[in-house]
Amino acid sequence: MASCSDFTIPSKIKAWVYAELGNPSDVLKLASDVRVPEIKEDQVLVKVVAAALNIIDAKRARGFLKDNDSPPPIVPGYDVAGVVVKVGDQVKKFKVGDEVYGDINEISLVFPKQHGTLAEYTAVEERLLALKPKNLSFAEAASLPMVIETAYEGLERTRFSPGKSILVLGGAGGIGSLVIQLAKQVFGASRVAATSSTRKLDLLKSLGADLAIDYTKENFEDLPEKFDVVYDAVGMWGSRYSPFFFFSIFQVWSLYFYEELND
Known part of the structure; x- marks a missing residue:
């Protein structure tokens, strides 16, 4: 009963x-x-x-x-x-x-x-x-539930750990915004960079991004620094690299994660 x-x-x-x-x-x-x-x-x-x-x-x-x-x-x-x-x-x-x-x-x-x-x-x-x-x-x-599950699982599957750095593509979106916060506050990222449009740069910084990149003015591929993980919450770059680490949670969101992009 x-x-x-x-x-x-x-x-x-x-x-x-x-x-x-x-x-x-x-x-x-x-x-x-x-x-x-x-x-x-x-x-x-x-x-x-x-x-x-x-x-x-x-x-x-x-x-x-x-x-x-x-x-x-x-x-x-x-x-x-x-x-x-x-x-x-x-x-x-x-x-x-x-x-x-x-x-x-x-x-x-x-x-x-x-x-x-x-x-x-x-x-x-x-x-x-x-x-x-x-x-x-x-x-x-x-x-929260589905987007935070997606963000968290992606970080887990890339074996993200304290001291690693991460670049989040699409950092102002539902998933990307949570990746920034989880990477910084839960997983212990040493450095978090993220991309967004001009009007959302302040949002990225408020979420914990150390570097906010305006994709309308800068190309993230030209960044001089190296990142341990690139988390693509946009899905635009999957065919352009041969990553050491590839993972897609759902084709629905076209989420890809790349380690050692600049190696």
Whole structure:
């Protein structure tokens, strides 16, 4: 039996749904008769307060995952922040009323959930959620999970460690901005350089970049210094180098990481 108290859960809810593949603006429809998902023993039911859209959501709607996707109709959305309103029998970490956030899909590109986060309620495995930090709003919390997972995994897979230097291409974007902060504050980077447009240079510095490069005026390839890792969050330079280290997290974002670019 699932535990539920103090919350009235409707039988039908509103959700954004698409029943066929195509451009999101064409196929995504707001439905008001979607069933509330049933939770499994290791899941919680979350009343969605905020959800975030990522590039993968648009790619998925266009058929990027069609060979490894759940069947339509599909409620898109990976990232969520909300309130637990029901818990499965095996759930130990959360209780009804807890404010949580997370990415509801453990493997983003292989059969993501049919019922995502662009709905009034969504079902999520306990292990995929964390308590929402009290100093973050629901909207702020919902904006983090997928991009910070991507940023962190990329740094881990490049074997980034204290004392190394890094150049982040696209440092003002969702992923790049988190790479700067993680590299500096968590991984102990000795030097962080990043590229952006002119108007976002101050943002790079506020995030912790030691060197902010205006790509509209400077070519990062002409930099005299050498970097241990180049993290490409733009995806423009993948075919131009023969790196000692190559890694792509998802083709969706065209993320590439290069060690010893200037060796």
